[in-house]
Amino acid sequence: MKKIFLLVFLVPIFSFAQTSDSAFIKAIADNILVSRMPYNNLHTLTKKIGGRLAGSPQMVKAEAWGYKALQEAGADKVIMQQCMVPHWVRGGKDMASVSYKSANGKTQTMQLNVLALGNSVGSGVKGVQAPLIRVNSFDELEKRKDEIKGKIVFYNVPFEETFVQTFQAYGKNVVYRAIGASRAAKYGAVAVLVRSMTHAMDNNPHTGALYYLDSIKQIPAAAVGLRDVEKLDTLFDNNMVLTAALFTYGNMLPDTIGHNIVGELTGTEFPNEVITVGGHLDSWDVNEGATDDGTGIVQTIEILRAFKALGYQPKHTMHFVLFANEENGTRGAKKYAEEAKANNEKHIFALESDAGGFTPRGFGFGVSDTVWNKIYTWRNLFEPYGGDGFVKGGGDADIDPLHEMFNTPVAGLRPDTQRYFDVHHAVSDVFEAVNIRELKLGAINMAALLYLVDKYGL
């Protein structure tokens, strides 16, 4: 009888809370779905500013633009957090080719579509010419370590197509891009070519950060487009003896100055307790950085604009952060956590969007079981906007330092992943490949989550 009484009593309260919350979330959605700001902001960032690697003039432009955009969206204040960032430049047009003797004894040469990996050393104008050896894994590299000396190693590790979630395929293969050069250099390789991390049907190479391991010789490294990979495979499968030539011009200049741009809505009740939302402002140099991570930036600014437009002033301080240098150093992320510590801020939650502006599926949460159980009760509120796929495990590169330093609960937006690796770090990451309504739905789900965390705490 008591239980029944409690149920009768509790249900209406819960319903009221949910109704009130769903009404506010609907107001957010209605506001964002008719807003022209996301289109305009993404257009400016991609078409007027373009690719913006840490240290580049475009990144400086992007910082100034971001500062103004946060102000105009209604931030109580905007802070620039200065940090030192790596300054890698591509330095020229990357080129590669392979030569082999055809059946009639004539030498054939095939051009390859390549992009030097970020942070890599260049071959310079003299280039690197050497026999090309194909390996399909680090295991194979180890087995054949005596064959590697003086050669260019071609890592041909297929991007797994049967993983429905494409980030699994990336997670499995990215190590070849990240440290493949050093692993091969250890055995005397003079350069590496890496199969691009994609299942796109085009031939665009996909660049990305490489990290040289200490005390191993730094050698040039480039990603190869997939259709060219297929041609190479055919040659290898026919036992052709291949010589490759690679020309890259990468150069790591001294560290330079970059900034996180932080827009703030000051909390009315808990000004020293911070909720963070952000994306990263930098991108690779070869594209417009639309999906990676222009969309996260535009969503972050749009959420601020919508909160202000609806007259919503949070109880906790909210930081809308455009992070510096995610792509090849995550120095902005570290700086943000260090500043939080220096300012004695209490960071109660952080959310990042760095998986594209595709239609939202949900969030991944890096939180305790207690927090997870609380958040999970909000799930139905996200169903109308497609973001109710809550999974455990999450966060993102720019907010992980907060999580590590303060055990801050973190989450990453989970958009649909099918299109992400079509454009990731390739020339095809442009404005036209973004659907603005999908981007907006991501922002709506993110805003809803921030609102609920602010209202109910964690």
Added chain:
Amino acid sequence: MKKIFLLVFLVPIFSFAQTSDSAFIKAIADNILVSRMPYNNLHTLTKKIGGRLAGSPQMVKAEAWGYKALQEAGADKVIMQQCMVPHWVRGGKDMASVSYKSANGKTQTMQLNVLALGNSVGSGVKGVQAPLIRVNSFDELEKRKDEIKGKIVFYNVPFEETFVQTFQAYGKNVVYRAIGASRAAKYGAVAVLVRSMTHAMDNNPHTGALYYLDSIKQIPAAAVGLRDVEKLDTLFDNNMVLTAALFTYGNMLPDTIGHNIVGELTGTEFPNEVITVGGHLDSWDVNEGATDDGTGIVQTIEILRAFKALGYQPKHTMHFVLFANEENGTRGAKKYAEEAKANNEKHIFALESDAGGFTPRGFGFGVSDTVWNKIYTWRNLFEPYGGDGFVKGGGDADIDPLHEMFNTPVAGLRPDTQRYFDVHHAVSDVFEAVNIRELKLGAINMAALLYLVDKYGL
């Protein structure tokens, strides 16, 4: 006690069934995710054959291609069901302009990006010139019916942006395209312009079928691109007096011959009980018919191929149907139901994909409560492939006659809807706007549903 016994007893059986089913569905997924056939088929259909309106030479080509594709995918037999289809031709390049006097008294003329609506009569080379009147609804048309005579009516009904599910916006507005011409002609309008059914940011007009109401004069009709709509709005809002000129050349020729192409896997246990899956082979003339409905066609063929590749012969007969003439007559759909009746087939389930090859969200079911309750228990099996969003209400134009005639349970694939109206019936509905992995995931979810219906019945 008995209840507990039952639970203990039932759970393992259920788990075993689910495990076995999930394993088979995983096998389907693994097979389709690495298949090159969807890419190749969609490429051929869109790039080699192209737009294929009923009665067009391209549609004849598409039928021959579809017949062969179903054979090659492994159909036990392929049947061509002949039916008479409407034969509308565009007849020329649609053009429109508006003229008005600017502040300095000079006449300004602005070209509009237009497409004649399907089935509409043409103005011919003389065109139609008349004052342009803007109405925002049929209600406004009725209120201003005395102003309509001798004018061109411009239906400017905004495509609702706050509906998260974009088909709701289409459902609300499509009546203006379908019968707006007749409604205006009733009051003496000489032509109509209709705001395109889209929230795309480009200026492509979106055509689609118009139906003239009996005994009302048939007048020319065209869709206008959205950016031009905005310009017209500005002119109207500034009280400019506008004269429009419209040149269209549409012509409805006598009915001609078309065909449904039906690939069959003959049922091992219930050969006279039929499960249907399909899409429509026809498309509009102005694009490649990639999303509408090349993707549904390619999915249908791919499911057949995967079943054969896995050695799966269904218990019930399965029909893989490429329907004729969905766009401007649904004569193929009617023919298919008539043939089912004539052949005394029992149709136990029908599934259509005609909402694009976008990442799947689930299915809409037009089924009884009993069937719904059964199907709903399968839902978790779809979760790994994103298709677990089961909702009531569904079916599609090509399978609705089956539902009406035999009360056959029907379902439509529910892909994500955000991008659909960017390309729907516009020149932008091309191969490049389709992501093949998203298309494949749709096929995987569809194949899983067909498999479960075949195994467990409905």
